[in-house]
Amino acid sequence: MMVGVADTTFARVDMASQVIEILRAELPEARIVRYTVPGIKDLPVAAKKLLDMGCDAVITLGWVGAKPVDKYSYLAASLGLIIVQILEGRHVIDVTVHEDEADDPARLVEIAVDRARKHTYNLIALLKRGGEGLRSMAGTGRRQGYPDAGPLKP
Amino acid sequence: MMVGVADTTFARVDMASQVIEILRAELPEARIVRYTVPGIKDLPVAAKKLLDMGCDAVITLGWVGAKPVDKYSYLAASLGLIIVQILEGRHVIDVTVHEDEADDPARLVEIAVDRARKHTYNLIALLKRGGEGLRSMAGTGRRQGYPDAGPLKP
Amino acid sequence: MMVGVADTTFARVDMASQVIEILRAELPEARIVRYTVPGIKDLPVAAKKLLDMGCDAVITLGWVGAKPVDKYSYLAASLGLIIVQILEGRHVIDVTVHEDEADDPARLVEIAVDRARKHTYNLIALLKRGGEGLRSMAGTGRRQGYPDAGPLKP
Amino acid sequence: MMVGVADTTFARVDMASQVIEILRAELPEARIVRYTVPGIKDLPVAAKKLLDMGCDAVITLGWVGAKPVDKYSYLAASLGLIIVQILEGRHVIDVTVHEDEADDPARLVEIAVDRARKHTYNLIALLKRGGEGLRSMAGTGRRQGYPDAGPLKP
Amino acid sequence: MMVGVADTTFARVDMASQVIEILRAELPEARIVRYTVPGIKDLPVAAKKLLDMGCDAVITLGWVGAKPVDKYSYLAASLGLIIVQILEGRHVIDVTVHEDEADDPARLVEIAVDRARKHTYNLIALLKRGGEGLRSMAGTGRRQGYPDAGPLKP
Numbered sequence: 028m029m030v031g032v033a034d035t036t037f038a039r040v041d042m043a044s045q046v047i048e049i050l051r052a053e054l055p056e057a058r059i060v061r062y063t064v065p066g067i068k069d070l071p072v073a074a075k076k077l078l079d080m081g082c083d084a085v086i087t088l089g090w091v092g093a094k095p096v097d098k099y100s101y102l103a104a105s106l107g108l109i110i111v112q113i114l115e116g117r118h119v120i121d122v123t124v125h126e127d128e129a130d131d132p133a134r135l136v137e138i139a140v141d142r143a144r145k146h147t148y149n150l151i152a153l154l155k156r157g158g159e160g161l162r163s164m165a166g167t168g169r170r171q172g173y174p175d176a177g178p179l180k181p
Numbered sequence: 182m183m184v185g186v187a188d189t190t191f192a193r194v195d196m197a198s199q200v201i202e203i204l205r206a207e208l209p210e211a212r213i214v215r216y217t218v219p220g221i222k223d224l225p226v227a228a229k230k231l232l233d234m235g236c237d238a239v240i241t242l243g244w245v246g247a248k249p250v251d252k253y254s255y256l257a258a259s260l261g262l263i264i265v266q267i268l269e270g271r272h273v274i275d276v277t278v279h280e281d282e283a284d285d286p287a288r289l290v291e292i293a294v295d296r297a298r299k300h301t302y303n304l305i306a307l308l309k310r311g312g313e314g315l316r317s318m319a320g321t322g323r324r325q326g327y328p329d330a331g332p333l334k335p
Numbered sequence: 336m337m338v339g340v341a342d343t344t345f346a347r348v349d350m351a352s353q354v355i356e357i358l359r360a361e362l363p364e365a366r367i368v369r370y371t372v373p374g375i376k377d378l379p380v381a382a383k384k385l386l387d388m389g390c391d392a393v394i395t396l397g398w399v400g401a402k403p404v405d406k407y408s409y410l411a412a413s414l415g416l417i418i419v420q421i422l423e424g425r426h427v428i429d430v431t432v433h434e435d436e437a438d439d440p441a442r443l444v445e446i447a448v449d450r451a452r453k454h455t456y457n458l459i460a461l462l463k464r465g466g467e468g469l470r471s472m473a474g475t476g477r478r479q480g481y482p483d484a485g486p487l488k489p
Numbered sequence: 490m491m492v493g494v495a496d497t498t499f500a501r502v503d504m505a506s507q508v509i510e511i512l513r514a515e516l517p518e519a520r521i522v523r524y525t526v527p528g529i530k531d532l533p534v535a536a537k538k539l540l541d542m543g544c545d546a547v548i549t550l551g552w553v554g555a556k557p558v559d560k561y562s563y564l565a566a567s568l569g570l571i572i573v574q575i576l577e578g579r580h581v582i583d584v585t586v587h588e589d590e591a592d593d594p595a596r597l598v599e600i601a602v603d604r605a606r607k608h609t610y611n612l613i614a615l616l617k618r619g620g621e622g623l624r625s626m627a628g629t630g631r632r633q634g635y636p637d638a639g640p641l642k643p
Numbered sequence: 644m645m646v647g648v649a650d651t652t653f654a655r656v657d658m659a660s661q662v663i664e665i666l667r668a669e670l671p672e673a674r675i676v677r678y679t680v681p682g683i684k685d686l687p688v689a690a691k692k693l694l695d696m697g698c699d700a701v702i703t704l705g706w707v708g709a710k711p712v713d714k715y716s717y718l719a720a721s722l723g724l725i726i727v728q729i730l731e732g733r734h735v736i737d738v739t740v741h742e743d744e745a746d747d748p749a750r751l752v753e754i755a756v757d758r759a760r761k762h763t764y765n766l767i768a769l770l771k772r773g774g775e776g777l778r779s780m781a782g783t784g785r786r787q788g789y790p791d792a793g794p795l796k797p
Contacts, residue, residue, distance in 0.1 A: 034781050034782060035781070036765075036777050036780040036781055037784070037786070038781070038784070039784035039793065040782055040797060041782030041783075041797070044782075061774065061775075061778070061781075062773070062774030063774055063777040065787070068721060068724070069737075071728065071729055072728035072729060072734055075729050075732055079732055095714070096717065096741060098249070099718040099721065100721060101253060102256065102257055104725070105253065105257040106722060107722065107725035107728075107729060108222070109222060109225050109260075109261035109264075110264065110725075110729055111729055112223075112226035113226060113229050113261060114729065116233055117226070118218075118223065120223070125250060135795060136797050149190070149219045153218070157216070158187075158214070158230070160217075161190050161217040162215070164190040164217070165188050165190055165197060165215075165217040166188060166189075166190075166194055166196060166197065166198075167193070168190075168191070169191060169219070171219070178195065179193045179289060256410065256411060259411040260411040263376060263379050263411055263412070263414075263415035264418065266379065266380035266383070266415075267379055267380060267383050267415060270380065270384060272377065273380075275376055275377075279404060300373065303373045312341075312381065312384070313369075313371070314371075315372065315373065316369070318371070319344055319351060319369075319371040320346045320347065320349030320396075321349075322347035324345070330347055333347045333441075333443060333444045333447075334444070335447075406557070406558055409561060410565060413562060414568060417533050417534070418572065420537070421534060421537050421572055421573055426531065427534075428527065433558060454527065466538070466539075467523075469527065470525050472498040473497070473500070473503060474497075474498075474500045474502055474504060474505065475498060475503075476498075476499070476501035477498040479527070486501055487595075487598045487601075488598070489502060489602050560715060564718065564719060567716060567719040568719040568723065571720070571723035571726075572726065574688035574691070574723075575688060575727055575730065578688070579688070580685065581688075582681065583684055615680070620676070620689065621677075623680065624679050626679070627679040628650060628652075628655065628657030628659065630652075630653070638655055639655065640655055641749075641751060641752045643656060643657070643661070
């Protein structure tokens with residue numbers, strides 16, 4: 028098994044180390060390939076390159092500025108990552124932290140670490156058991172970077 | 182016949198159970214494959230994977246947060262689902278609930294259940310009779326999650 | 336000749352009947368295929384299916400809600416329809432009515448009928464004479480659903 | 490050499506005549522093919538058709554309404570034109586006039602004519618000398634429809 | 644090695660000269676190909692053409708106006724550049740300056756020069772060492788056109 032980790036120099040938190048630590052513990056047999064790019068708009072081609080290298084799945088670690096135009100960059104990058112997945116038929120789990128999610132830098136770190144770690148477990152579940160790996164959590168209001176919202180019962 | 186159901190762990194309502202209950206009753210001969218992903222931006226690749234497995238059509242069950250940036254995620258996911266359908270030439274019925282559609286959680290559950298169930302019947306009509314399956318309701322102001330708006334007569 | 340007509344159950348006006356009436360009168364030899372889907376986001380795959388069936392061109396009849404998020408659905412659907420046309424090299428004339436174009440339901444009906452009918456004539460001109468079919472009206476401020484804006488002379 | 494000119498019946502100024510006049514004078518040997526469509530969302534497929542006919546490049550002449558939803562149509566059309574160019578590897582110079590660029594119709598005509606004419610010269614430079622044709626103007630703040638902004642010196 | 648540089652006549656600063664100066668010093672053996680187009684929406688096809696000519700990577704130098712509709716052009720161009728990269732599997736580093744980043748023209752020049760120069764070094768690192776070239780800067784809050792934001796430690 029081979030897993031790609033794409034991150035950026037724009038991000039203010041080294042999320043890749045968090046991700047790789049978990050991948051090494053949970054998937055000791057897997058080869059992990061890391062690819063660092065300048066910013067979020069470079070993540071789709073990084074994911075594409077990692078998939079071309081043979082990765083079974085990729086996790087991308089983006090960081091988005093607070094200005095309205097940064098949100099357009101987010102939209103373009105998000106759609107690019109979705110297109111890569113459609114063309115390749117493999118998962119690219121997209122972890123994104125928005126700089127305006129918290130004023131307090133310490134809280135921003137917490138959000139980034141929690142989101143990156145939880146999504147790493149999501150990725151592992153998908154890698155190990157495909158579309159059934161997250162079945163038990165379906166519709167239960169899971170959140171990454173925040174406390175779970177929880178399920179609402181019909 | 183084979184039908185795909187893609188849902189998320191982000192959603193707060195287990196819409197897939199509603200969908201599968203109807204599919205089993207209405208299409209007893211069909212094989213149903215469920216694929217659970219973390220959030221809406223993962224739904225296009227889930228749909229792609231389900232179609233690659235041989236599904237004749239897919240229904241996706243998304244849940245969108247209330248923040249402006251969540252709406253960009255909605256836009257990216259929506260376009261991704263449309264691209265999958267164009268490339269595959271098969272239907273992916275997109276059920277999406279927006280967390281800001283109601284303040285009251287009970288009302289949100291009602292919207293989610295009603296929308297998922299009605300779109301399941303839409304999917305079944307398309308599967309059974311193609312573009313003619315919904316003919317009798319064309320231009321009649323059908324709504325999912327809300328009461329029908331009804332037709333306006335020329 | 337074969338012409339596709341895609342419409343929705345979401346729309347509150349049966350625009351397809353208007354379109355088909357004109358197509359039958361103006362293109363009596365043409366085969367008309369109608370395909371009804373739930374909403375605008377389903378129109379791109381409907382158009383794709385109609386083109387795959389052999390249609391020389393398609394007209395889609397969309398209806399868009401008044402909320403901001405409905406406009407994102409409009410954007411996604413519009414881009415999807417453009418992508419279908421690029422991939423197929425054939426016209427998909429996109430008739431869209433926005434529910435907030437008028438408060439008065441009667442006026443909304445007028446807009447929908449006028450827009451659908453005028454765009455049907457546009458489609459016919461393109462089918463009969465290609466890029467020259469609308470030449471005499473180029474740059475003359477034609478509107479569908481409203482009175483023409485008219486030309487401004489250099 | 491073969492050049493495509495795509496315009497719309499929605500536009501209020503006959504920009505194509507301005508473009509064709511210049512093309513005939515500057516590229517007397519070129520074949521010019523004109524393709525008229527209803528509105529901007531039809532321009533990407535018109536450009537695709539013109540390139541399929543063998544055009545070396547295309548110029549499109551769009552006109553966009555003043556409402557927010559018209560700007561989404563602009564976005565969809567712009568992206569469609571970019572996708573056509575990426576798939577074909579040929580230039581489609583996109584001239585767009587926004588109805589809200591001026592209140593005064595005479596001023597709107599001036600903008601449309603100036604923009605269409607200047608972009609025609611841009612197209613000719615690209616056709617004649619490729620990526621070197623506009624070299625001398627690189628980074629010099631050229632504007633179409635307005636006076637040049639001019640260069641800022643480092 | 645072959646590197647493409649795409650710039651525009653719309654930009655008010657000759658960023659390409661800054662980029663080429665660094666490329667010549669750092670990659671003396673590389674062939675540099677420059678391609679100038681009118682504006683940002685022409686950059687995706689310029690990048691595509693440069694990659695088709697055999698460039699190993701491309702840097703694009705865009706300049707975006709201050710109006711809301713200019714930001715839609717930015718979004719369309721950004722997504723186009725991402726699509727080119729996905730289809731080609733090679734980097735297109737996207738340098739964009741927004742005219743509303745500073746009121747003072749001298750400051751705008753500073754931003755443009757700093758951003759173009761820093762991204763040229765990013766490109767060189769990616770060309771020389773692939774996904775490992777920027778590893779030491781991953782998650783450290785690097786900025787182009789502004790002082791670095793710096794890392795936040797978990």
